[in-house]
Amino acid sequence: MDSDPDEELLARVAQGDPAAVRALTARKLPRVLALAGRMLGEATEAEDVAQEAMIRAWRQAPIWTPGVARFDTWLHRVTLNLCYDRLRRRREIPTERPPEQIDLGPAPxxxxxxxxxxxxxxxxxxxxxxxxxxxxxxxxxQDLTNIEAAAIMGVSVEALESLLSRGRRALRVALSDMMAP
Known part of the structure; x- marks a missing residue:
């Protein structure tokens, strides 16, 4: 059986290999940044969260135990936890104006x-x-399977599918005027 390339990279990161740090960052940062952007809706905060998640990955590398969990699952969970920390802080700090929303759409x-x-x-x-x-x-x-997403969220696949169904339904209603007849 082939070994997990993430685990090989993590082992090299743990040894202080700068090329491995760059490779891990190149491989993981875009997805972490995209997830944070979707969760937070604010580019600067998403970049901060992505940076913190990658720092935690580098710090975790020396003590990572191969085979216990998938690195992707762990990294997504760390990213989501950091996003929830930010969202909680937003609710705790009243502002005079709502925060600016980033444009996650296509290029101008x-x-x-x-x-x-x-x-x-x-x-x-x-x-x-x-x-x-x-x-x-x-x-x-993030193009994760239901099984992967359920594991990251710590829920059953059935619970995830229920969340997806309700989320899709809400999005369909919110965007119904954009739908083709």
């Missing part, structure tokens, strides 16, 4: 309509309850 050269669609989807995602947003982000934006 794709047209104003595409940017509007991206903003509408991001806004609809932010309106979902936390657990539904987490389930939708993991399955639809």
């Amino acid at each position: 050269d794709r047209g104003l309509e595409a940017a509007d669609v991206g903003r509408r989807v991001a806004s609809a995602m932010q309106a979902l309850p936390d657990r539904q947003r987490e389930a939708v982000a993991l399955c639809h934006f």
Whole structure:
């Protein structure tokens, strides 16, 4: 059986190999950043969370036990926990104005309509309850299987599917005016 390339990289990171740190970052950072962006809806906070998650991965590398858990599962869970910490802090600090929403849509050269669609989807995602947003982000934006997402969230596959169903239904209602007849 082939060994897990993440575990090999983690072993090299634990030994202080700079090339392994760069390779692990290149492999994992885009997905961690995307997940944080979908959960938080704010680019600067998402970058902070992604950076903290990667720092924790580097610190965890020397004590990582291969075969106990998948590194991806652990990293996604760390990222989600950091996102929830940020979301809790937001609720605790009243602001005069709502925070700016980042445009998670296509690049500006794709047209104003595409940017509007991206903003509408991001806004609809932010309106979902936390657990539904987490389930939708993991399955639809991180391309994880239901089994992987359920493991990360610490719920059964049936519970995840229920969260997905309710989240999709809420998104369908929120975006119904954009749907083709």
